Amino acid sequence: MYIFRRISVCLLFFVFYSNAQQETLKWHTEKNFSVQGKIQGDRTLPYRRFPAEMRSKVREPVWNLSTNSAGLYIDFYTNSPTIEVKYQVKGELAFPHMPATGVSGVDLYVLDKEEKWLWARGNYHFGDTISYKYRGFKADLADKLNYFRLYLPLYNSVKWLKIGIDSDTTFSKVDTDGKQKPIVVYGTSIAQGACASRAGMAWSNILERKLHRQVVNLGFSGNGRLEPEIIDFISDMNASVYVLDCMANFGSGKELGPEEAKRRLKQAVKDIRKKHPDTPILIVEHAGYSNGEVQPGRLHTYTVLNVATLEVFNELIHEKIPAIYLLKKEAIGLGIDSFVDGTHPNDFGMLQYAEAYYTKINEIEN
Missing domain, CATH: 3.40.50.1110 (SGNH hydrolase)
Structure with missing residues (x-):
């Protein structure tokens, strides 16, 4: 009975700590950022590659694949030492020949002062809701606005997505569509x-x-x-x-x-x-x-x-x-x-x- 109580207390503490940590994050959705990498972005739903009018013009398999977010990405600035991404998808998480991190995962990069893209490792969890947690950035990335790029899943369709940062830090979107011919x-x-x-x-x-x-x-x-x-x-x-x-x-x-x-x-x-x-x-x-x-x-x-x-x-x-x-x-x-x-x-x-x-x-x- 004593051991059971200790386990119960530990579980309650973990839930309380996790909820408290969530409350310290400020969450941003597509209202606060632009999903880029697509044609006619202003006429297309955030996580889609085709505008709605294409549905009646293409074969059904093409339309279904167009809802996969391959090549789509979110560029943003933040000075947060913690970044968390949460989202849901519609399809299978993994394939026999392709892992969940490729089919359904996101991928975060940061641009350094030499204009070189560096990859950031995230702790991920795949379930009904998928989460990636990024922390432990090096000292020269701390306390200043950094340019991040978040690539979206290659072979799955995103239902919704939000990006969490520490509540006392800054988040701003980057709009690059239209500045260069793609x-x-x-x-x-x-x-x-x-x-x-x-x-x-x-x-x-x-x-x-x-x-x-x-x-x-x-x-x-x-x-x-x-x-x-x-x-x-x-x-x-x-x-x-x-x-x-x-x-x-x-x-x-x-x-x-x-x-x-x-x-x-x-x-x-x-x-x-x-x-x-x-x-x-x-x-x-x-x-x-x-x-x-x-x-x-x-x-x-x-x-x-x-x-x-x-x-x-x-x-x-x-x-x-x-x-x-x-x-x-x-x-x-x-x-x-x-x-x-x-x-x-x-x-x-x-x-x-x-x-x-x-x-x-x-x-x-x-």
């Missing part, structure tokens, strides 16, 4: 972020930090298929570069073989050109599979698709379509250690993707 990426599950271990390790988010520029992530898993409705949507905004990285989704059959890939790719480029005569368009080859040298069927799948991609590129050049560029499989450089499941890259593969894009975009713009 890089717009239309792609597959790899573009969406599969299978990064955490949100910040999706290649589009790595590239964003390397370039210090917004990268809009329109990866739609297996449903990134160069569809005219999406091409029309991305053509409605002024991008600095349009990236078409959908080839991996044309090897699955379902009437989506190399010939259909060629037709859709060429039409997509021409449709963008109608509205944007000179904006660079980067066409990306299939990056391959890690088992291609062992299982010939897989080698054939990406080889014929890359032959088709190169044919379209050469045709566009022959037709004197301006500012068309090609990122080749060899430049991405994935190897047998770059994948989780032979199809989707691990963090090392994501770094290789980002580096290849970084090199190519610098080549295009300089």
Whole structure:
């Protein structure tokens, strides 16, 4: 009985302490910050990638994937030594080939005085409500406003989210949308972020930090298929570069073989050109599979698709379509250690993707 009482007292103390700690935090919602990384942000719900009118224009699987918050982020200033993030999501927390920290987790970075993004470790808990707690920042981050970036989940849909800071500290939002033309990426599950271990390790988010520029992530898993409705949507905004990285989704059959890939790719480029005569368009080859040298069927799948991609590129050049560029499989450089499941890259593969894009975009713009 004595031991039971001691345990009860300890539990009561823990609950009291936790509640008291919560009361010392000041919470901020989307009323206090801007969710960035999307097109037409003022017409789109905070944690969505498409505005509502797109629901009637695209296939249901595309719409459902568009509610995932891949590539979305929140920039804010605070001088708080403690940051806590709480939120709920709608889908599965984890996949067999991708951890909860990547599917459903957030990821926090801080910009240092040399303009370098540093990663912050958070203690996380996954349940009906997900929480990340960040504390113990180094001395030169204390007592001054610091620029933070919070990346949102790659493969889940956020219902609500709030950011807590110490009640005697400052929080202010950062608005960067519209200040620079973004890089717009239309792609597959790899573009969406599969299978990064955490949100910040999706290649589009790595590239964003390397370039210090917004990268809009329109990866739609297996449903990134160069569809005219999406091409029309991305053509409605002024991008600095349009990236078409959908080839991996044309090897699955379902009437989506190399010939259909060629037709859709060429039409997509021409449709963008109608509205944007000179904006660079980067066409990306299939990056391959890690088992291609062992299982010939897989080698054939990406080889014929890359032959088709190169044919379209050469045709566009022959037709004197301006500012068309090609990122080749060899430049991405994935190897047998770059994948989780032979199809989707691990963090090392994501770094290789980002580096290849970084090199190519610098080549295009300089």
